[in-house]
Amino acid sequence: MDVEGFAGDGYGEVRKVFQRLVDDGLETGAGLSVWREGREVVRLNAGWADAGRSRPWRSDTLVQPYSLSKAFVTLAVLVVVRDGALALDEPIARYWGAYGGQGKERTTLRQVLTHRAGQPRFAPEAAGLDLLDDSGLRESLAQAAPEYVPGTSLGEHALTYGHLVDGILRAGAGTTLGEMFNDVVRPALGLDAWFGVPDQALDRVADLEYANPDWPRQLHAAPWLQIPAGVLDTERANSRAWRQSVFGAVNLHTTATAMAAFFSRLTSEDGPVRELLGPQLHTELLTSQVTDYDEVFGTRITWTLGFVRDKGKIAKGGIGGSAAWWSLRHQHGCAYLTRRLDDHSRAAQIAAALDDDLTVVGED
Template sequence: MSIEGFTEPGYDEVRQVFQRLVDSGRETGAGLSVWREGREVVRLNAGWADTGRSRPWRGDTLVMPYSLSKAFVTLAALSAVRQGALALDEPIAKYWREYGGRGKEGTTLRHVLTHQAGQPRFPAEAAGLDLLDDAALRDSLARAAPEYVPGTSLGEHALTYGHLVDGILRAAAGTTLGALFNDVVRPALDLDAWFGVPDSALDRVADLEYAHHDWPQQLHAAPWLGIPAGALDTERTNSQVWRQSVFGAVNMHTTATAMAEFFSRLTSEDGPVRQLLGPQLHTELLTSQVTDHDEVFGTRITWTLGFVRDKGKIAKGGIGGSAAWWSLRHHHACAYLTRRLDDHSRAAEIAAALGDDLTVVGED
């Protein structure tokens, strides 16, 4: 497979690594973008956007990056905080009354955004629900007891993150996660990213495929991803109904260029994220909030409000291999988005070519 795109001088090694991934068959469809000093210095596309291998991957190809989506759920929640609809440290039950029982009376939005709310998975009672039955899934979270006392432990809210925020926004702000993102956040940040892909962009969406037939079973996070069934089933996730629905924890669809540009402007004091949130919430967004062993990740990790942070980067990735980050050391941003669901070794090799390290996620 040939590679299409460009690299500015000084980024030859990045292109060479990307070429090796393609030549070895480890990559069958992906986009890579690097931004520095306000411009895109690398844009590379390789492989195919569809399982039939008839549509080449292009710079505007959209793909679902799984948990990278969560960072934008956070922005929707914080934009509602800035509007005064709710507060980070008030009990959720003040707004969402049905939620305030069985040990969740003191759970706050901050607990949710830092993965400390004790609901890293949907309860067993939700096993029979359809993946896209939003109301029933929200209700299952409201009725369930947390797995630990909120604020006392850590575990990424793998599939529940978006439904928790959506429930809070519906109760406190009278809007939905999808509406707030698409009507407020996305335009403010000028993002080619969608919760609910519009008809006009469906032909740009890439099909997901497993690198190995047993990929779902190999995931450390598999126990947190099985209820409700279907989030790892490519027959479901490649369907039009899924692409045009909102499942906030995982199903934003976006491009590598859009994500690298976003991360390149994430920390800027005159950038669009700070303008969207205001100085106080922008600082909160980027500040390390909690460091502990994350049972879903299986490692010690530092969370901000929605991102992973260490001494070298602010980042977010998703199962399957997609990742994006801002390098605190080198002041560039990179996004590697793939449709071939495998581990993160491909993004890690790209990061190494840039002098970054995706393996270090410890204390800031």
């Protein structure tokens, strides 16, 4: 498979690494983008967008990057906080009365956004619900007891994050996650990204595939991804119904160029994210909120409101190998999005070619 696109001066090693991933069979369909100083300096595409290998991967190919989606759930709810309809540190139960039982009476939006709300997975009682039963899954979260006292421990809310935020938005602001992202956040930031892919963009979506059949069972995060069944089932993930649904924790569909451009402007004081949220919430978004051992990641990490942060980067990755980040050291935004579900070693090799360290970006 040929690698198409461009890599500017000084980025030849990045292209070599990307080509090697393809040549070694580690990649069957992916996009890579790097932005620096307001322009795209790397845009590379390789492989196929479909399981039948008839559609070449293009720069506008959309793919589901799993938990990278969570960063945009955060932005959607922070817009409502900006407008005063919700507050980060008020109990959720003040808006969503049904949620305020079973030890969740004082759970706050901040605790949800920093993965400390005690609901890192859906409860066993939700096991019979369909993947696309939005109302049933929201109700199950309202009725369930947390796994730990909210605010006392940490574990990425792997599948529950979007449904928690959606429930809060519906109860507290009379809107939905899909509406806030697609009608407000997406156009404000100029993103080629969707919760619920529109009909006219479905032909751009890439099919997901496993690197090996045992991949879903080998994941450290597997225990947190079992309910509802089907999130890692490629037949479900590749269906039109799933692509046009809103499952906020994991099913944003977007391009590498869109994600790298977004991260390249994330921290800018005159950038679109700060303009969207205002100075105070923009600072909150990027500020380290909690550092602890994250059960789902299986390591100690620092969360902001929606991102992972360390001395070198602000980042978010997704199970399966996709990742995007802003390099605090080198001042560039990068995104590596793939349809071949495997670990993050491919993105880590790309990062190393950029002199970045991609340690801890997503659940493996």
